[in-house]
Amino acid sequence: MDVPSFLTRLRPRALRALRLLGRPGFHLFLTGILMVLGFVLAHRLSERSGREQLSALSTERLELYASNLAAELGRHASLPSLLAIDPTLQALLQAPDDEAARRAASRMLARVNVRAGTHQIFLATPQGEVLAASEALSPPARLAEALAQGRVHFFAADPGTGSTDFYLLHPVRQAGQPAGVIVVRFNLAPLEATWVDLGLRSQGERILVADDQDVVIMSSVQAWKYAVLDHADPSRRRALQASARYPQAIGPDLELPASLEVQQGQQVRLPLPGAKPMLAQQRQIVPLGLRLVALSDLSEVRQRAQYAAWGGAAFGASAGLLVLYLASRRRALRQLTQAQAALRQTHAQLEQLVDSRTKELRQTNEALKTQIAQRLKTEGELLQASKLAVLGQMSAGLSHEVNQPLTALRALARNSIRLLDSGRHDAVSANLQIMDDMVERMSRITSQLKSFARKADEQVAGAVVLLDCVRNALLLLEHRSRALDLQTDIDIPQGLRVRAEANRLEQVLVNLFGNAIDAMQQQPERRLRVRAIALDGGQRVLVQVQDSGAGVDAERLPHLFEPFFTTKPAGEGLGLGLVISAKIVHEFGGTLRADRLPRGMSFAFDLAVDGWGVDGAPAAAAQGNTRSGPALSQEDANV
Ligand code: ADP
Numbered sequence: 001m002d003v004p005s006f007l008t009r010l011r012p013r014a015l016r017a018l019r020l021l022g023r024p025g026f027h028l029f030l031t032g033i034l035m036v037l038g039f040v041l042a043h044r045l046s047e048r049s050g051r052e053q054l055s056a057l058s059t060e061r062l063e064l065y066a067s068n069l070a071a072e073l074g075r076h077a078s079l080p081s082l083l084a085i086d087p088t089l090q091a092l093l094q095a096p097d098d099e100a101a102r103r104a105a106s107r108m109l110a111r112v113n114v115r116a117g118t119h120q121i122f123l124a125t126p127q128g129e130v131l132a133a134s135e136a137l138s139p140p141a142r143l144a145e146a147l148a149q150g151r152v153h154f155f156a157a158d159p160g161t162g163s164t165d166f167y168l169l170h171p172v173r174q175a176g177q178p179a180g181v182i183v184v185r186f187n188l189a190p191l192e193a194t195w196v197d198l199g200l201r202s203q204g205e206r207i208l209v210a211d212d213q214d215v216v217i218m219s220s221v222q223a224w225k226y227a228v229l230d231h232a233d234p235s236r237r238r239a240l241q242a243s244a245r246y247p248q249a250i251g252p253d254l255e256l257p258a259s260l261e262v263q264q265g266q267q268v269r270l271p272l273p274g275a276k277p278m279l280a281q282q283r284q285i286v287p288l289g290l291r292l293v294a295l296s297d298l299s300e301v302r303q304r305a306q307y308a309a310w311g312g313a314a315f316g317a318s319a320g321l322l323v324l325y326l327a328s329r330r331r332a333l334r335q336l337t338q339a340q341a342a343l344r345q346t347h348a349q350l351e352q353l354v355d356s357r358t359k360e361l362r363q364t365n366e367a368l369k370t371q372i373a374q375r376l377k378t379e380g381e382l383l384q385a386s387k388l389a390v391l392g393q394m395s396a397g398l399s400h401e402v403n404q405p406l407t408a409l410r411a412l413a414r415n416s417i418r419l420l421d422s423g424r425h426d427a428v429s430a431n432l433q434i435m436d437d438m439v440e441r442m443s444r445i446t447s448q449l450k451s452f453a454r455k456a457d458e459q460v461a462g463a464v465v466l467l468d469c470v471r472n473a474l475l476l477l478e479h480r481s482r483a484l485d486l487q488t489d490i491d492i493p494q495g496l497r498v499r500a501e502a503n504r505l506e507q508v509l510v511n512l513f514g515n516a517i518d519a520m521q522q523q524p525e526r527r528l529r530v531r532a533i534a535l536d537g538g539q540r541v542l543v544q545v546q547d548s549g550a551g552v553d554a555e556r557l558p559h560l561f562e563p564f565f566t567t568k569p570a571g572e573g574l575g576l577g578l579v580i581s582a583k584i585v586h587e588f589g590g591t592l593r594a595d596r597l598p599r600g601m602s603f604a605f606d607l608a609v610d611g612w613g614v615d616g617a618p619a620a621a622a623q624g625n626t627r628s629g630p631a632l633s634q635e636d637a638n639v
Contacts, residue, residue, distance in 0.1 A: 023327075024324075027320065027323065027324040027327060028320075028324075030320055030323065030324075031316070031317055031320025031321060031323075031324065032320070033316075033320075034316035034317065034319050034320040034323075035313045035316040035317045035320065036313070036316070037316055038312035038313045038314070038315045038316025038317070038319070039309045039310070039312050039313040039316065040309070040312075041312055042305075042308040042309045042310075042311055042312020042313070042315070043305045043306070043308060043309035043312065044305075045308070046301075046304055046305040046307075046308030046309070047301060047302065047305035050300075050301030050302075050304055050305060051265070051279060051298070051301055054265070054279055054296050054298070054301055055265040055279060055281065055296075057296075058205070058265060058279060058281050058294045058296045059281060061198075061205065061207075061294055062281055062282075062283045062292055062294045063283070065195065065207055065292055065294070066283050066285055066292050068191065068194075069191065069209065069285065069288075069290075069292070070285060070288075072186070072188070072191050073153075073166055073186065073288065076116055076118060076168065076184055076186070077168065079112075079116055079118070079121075079168070079184050080168050080169065080170030080182045080183070080184050081170050083109075083112065083121065083123075083170070083182045083184075084170050084171075084172045084182055086108065088101075088104050088105050088108045089105050089108070089109075089123050089132070089172065089180075089182070090172075090174070091104075091105075092104075092105040092123065092131055092132055093123070093131070093172060093174055093179040093180045094174070096125070096131055102131060102132050103132075105123060105131070105132035106132040106133055106134065109121045109122065109123070109132055109133060109134035110134040110135070112134070113134035113135065114134075116184075118134075118184050118185065118186055119135075119165060119185045119186055119187040120133065120134055120135045120137050120183075120184075120185040121133070121134045121182070121183070121184050121185070122134065122139065122182075122183050122185075123172070123180055123181070123182055123183075124139065124143070124147075124180060124181050124183060125180055125181075126147060126171070126178045126179070126180060126181060127144070127147070128143045128144040128147050131180065137185075139183070140156040140158075140165070140167065140185075140244070141156070141159075141244035142154060142156045142244040142245055143167070143183070145244060146167070146169065147169070147181060151169060152168070152169050152170070153166065153167060153168050153169060153288070154166075154167050154169075154245075155167070155211055155217050155245065156244070156245050157217070157226065157245060157246050157247045158187070159247055161187075161189065162225070162247060163187060163188065163189040163192070164188050164189075164192075164217040164218055165185050165186060165187050165188065166185070166186040166188055167183055167184070167185050167186075168183070168184040168185075168186075169181055169182070169183055170182045170184075188218055191218070192218050192219070192220070195207050195218070195219075195220040196220045196221075196222075198220070204296070204297030204299070204300075205220075205294060205295070205296050205297070206219070206220055206221050206224075206278070206294070206295040206296075207219070207220045207292070207293070207294050207295075208220070208221070208224055208229075208292075208293050208295070209290050209291070209292055209293075210229045210290065210291045210293065211245070211289065211290060211291075212289040212290075213240065213243075213245070214228060214229040214230055214291075215227070215228055215229070215240060215245075215246060215250070216228075216229060216251065216254070217290075223251070224251060224254065225251060226246050226247060226249065226250055226251045227250070227251025227252050227253070227254050228240070228250065228251065228252070228253045228254065229254050229256050229291070229293070230253065230254070230255065230256055230257070231253045231255055232250070232253055237250055252271070252272070253271065254270055254271075255268075255270065255271045256268055256270075256280060256293065257280075265279040265280060265281040265296070266279070266280050266281075267279060267280075267298065268280045268295070270295075276297060276298065276299050277298045277299075277302070278295040278296060278297055278298055279295070279296040279298055279301075280293060280294070280295050281293070281294050281296075282294070379583075382576055382580065385574075385576070402442055405438040405439075405441065405442050408438060409435055409438055409439070412431045412434060412435050412438075413435070415431060416428045416431045416432065416435075419431065462499070462500075462501065463497040463498070463499060463610035463611070464497065464498060464500050464501070464502040464505060465495065465496070465497055465613075466492055466496045466497070466498050466505075466532060466541070466543065466607075467490070467492045467493070467494060467496065468502075469500075469502055469505045469506050469509060470490060470492060470509055470530055471490075472502075472506050473506045473509035473510045473513055474488065474513060476506075476510055477510065477513050477514060477517060480514075480517050481513075481517060481528075484517060484520065484521070484526050485526065486517065486520070486526050486527075486528055487526060487527045487528070488527075488528045488529075488530070489527065489528070489529040489530070489531075490529075490530045490531070491529070491530070491531035491532065492530065492531065492532040493532060493612055493613060494613055495611070495612065495613015496532055496541065496609070496611075496612055496613055497609070497610035497611045497612075497613065498541060498588075498607040498608065498609060498610060499588065499589070499607060499608040499609075499610050500588045500607055501588075504584045504587075504588075505584075505588070505607075507580070507581070507584065508581040508584050508585060508592075508605070509545075511577040511578065511580070511581045512545045512581065512603050513528065513545065514577070515577060515578075515603075516528050516545065516547035516549055516600075516601070518549075518568065518572075518573075519547055519549025519550050519551070519600070519601065520547055520548060520549040520550075520600075522550065523548060523549055523550065525548050526547075526548060526549075527547070527548045528545070528546070528547050529544075529545075529546040529547075530543070530544070530545050530546075531543075531544050531546075532544075534609075535606060538609060538612060539608070539609060540590075540606050540607065540608055540609055541606065541607055541609050542604055542605070542606045543604065543605055543606070543607065544602060544603075544604040545602070545603045545604070546597060546600060546601070546602045546603075547600045547601055548599050548600040549600045549601060550600075551596055551597065551599065551600050551601050552594070552596060552601060554596065557594065557596060560578050560594050561578050561579060561582050561592075561594075562575075562579070563575060563576060563579045564576065565578075578592070578594075585605040585607075588607055588608070589607070589608055590605045590606040590607050590608075591605060591606060592604075592605040593605070
């Protein structure tokens with residue numbers, strides 16, 4: 001698969017995986033990646049800079065060691081040439097077998113050796129035979145080889161101490177011919193000791209000097225002395241062991257690379273047990289044919305790199321968590337802004353809604369006010385209209401009520417005139433009494449009519465005698481009740497006073513009685529019962545009007561108190577009587593209700609009692625004195 005198509009296939013998968021992780025999972029994943037990156041980067045950077053620092057330090061030290069060694073070796077470079085012209089030695093060379101000359105030369109060399117601080121100075125023949133020496137030390141085995149090779153200096157191991165000595169050679173000529181050689185011997189052990197000391201102080205830095213055979217001749221680590229710097233195969237090892245330069249035991253192979261970088265250094269691990277990785281650097285000291293190698297311990301650099309790596313991981317984690325925090329903060333801010341915007345919008349909508357609703361309410365209020373005003377006006381007018389309707393209905397009966405007494409009055413008046421003429425004063429007086437009663441009755445009817453026709457709101461509610469109101473109402477309808485041969489049964493205490501306004505209470509009663517009379521028109525039995533029943537321990541009274549009329553269907557019953565509901569023929573009923581009556585009763589603080597009887601209807605309303613009169617308790621309700629007909633059947637009384 002080619003790379004672009006692989007990426008195109010990988011992308012949806014990666015996206016799906018990220019989607020599966022979710023936002024917190026993604027951030028944790030990111031934090032993990034940042035931690036790993038931080039770890040790796042910090043480790044790398046720290047290790048690199050540590051290596052660079054160590055390498056720079058090591059280079060400086062190498063320079064120091066090299067100059068140290070060069071200075072140490074160069075300190076006496078001119079000594080052999082100076083001694084070569086010494087007359088004592090010249091004399092000895094001219095008479096090599098002269099014992100006195102040998103002793104004199106040896107003494108002189110011993111003095112110089114002490115003054116110069118060298119290890120040994122001797123004069124030898126060109127073949128290597130010692131003629132005079134500052135110390136009675138045997139010459140190195142390598143001397144003959146060095147003389148044969150014409151060397152001016154060489155190193156050789158001291159078989160006694162195991163330390164490396166440096167030898168400076170200077171030929172002495174006489175008459176142009178080589179006559180002898182002056183050899184100055186230095187012991188490098190003190191210098192080596194300072195390196196051991198330095199190495200210890202510089203925390204694990206090792207220094208070693210290898211000769212042209214790549215054998216370590218000086219080292220801050222004793223175990224590495226005479227080790228092979230790189231690798232020695234058996235034949236080379238044998239040759240080295242046979243060489244006069246070194247002691248018999250040649251050390252282990254250090255396996256260092258043949259070419260070591262001077263500046264950057266190179267990481268090496270010596271093939272020794274427990275060896276740690278080290279940074280190796282070398283410096284050539286060409287005139288002496290030596291190589292100076294410094295090995296610096298990398299453990300500290302590595303440890304610092306570890307610390308830095310954990311620091312980097314912690315930084316990565318912090319960065320990840322910071323990103324997580326910033327992202328969640330941004331999300332929270334965005335949500336807050338959105339919520340604020342939504343709130344502002346809702347607030348604006350609400351304000352708009354409230355404005356429009358307030359406006360609507362104001363309009364509705366205005367409309368309601370207007371309607372109420374109209375309704376009040378209409379109600380007042382309707383009340384008046386209903387009264388007029390009742391008055392209209394009554395007018396026929398009234399004319400009869402008035403005309404009949406008038407005819408009787410006329411007859412009685414004429415009769416009285418005649419009786420006066422005949423001097424029968426007693427009879428005239430009796431006639432006049434009858435006439436007075438009749439006039440009284442007529443005036444009562446007219447006054448009722450007058451008060452009934454007045455507008456309701458002109459009246460003031462007070463205490464009225466219930467029985468009087470009932471009687472007045474019956475009186476207004478007397479012409480109809482008489483025509484119908486109505487039997488009335490009134491069961492109301494004589495002095496019972498109720499909180500009401502007489503005219504309007506009478507209006508209610510006239511309505512109820514009128515409806516009862518209407519309902520009983522076609523009935524064979526016509527009985528009207530009006531009674532007062534004490535409620536709330538005599539605080540209130542229930543006025544009940546029952547008839548034996550045609551009654552009302554169960555379906556029509558709920559509609560009785562609806563305006564303009566009537567079953568009567570046009571012109572006879574308006575359908576307002578019960579509505580107005582219920583309203584008046586309501587204004588008195590009571591409720592008007594209708595109930596069906598097995599035969600007929602029962603209308604009842606409650607009123608506040610002002611007093612029960614002289615009869616007192618409702619139990620002592622007056623009976624019989626107002627009765628004008630037989631009592632209702634037991635069946636009715638049970639309702
Ligand atoms: P109207 O008498 O002008 O019809 P009402 O409001 O007084 O108006 O009465 C409404 C209707 O209730 C009457 O048409 C009648 O059908 C019925 N109603 C009222 N009282 C009685 C009653 N006592 N018996 C039977 N029906 C009645």
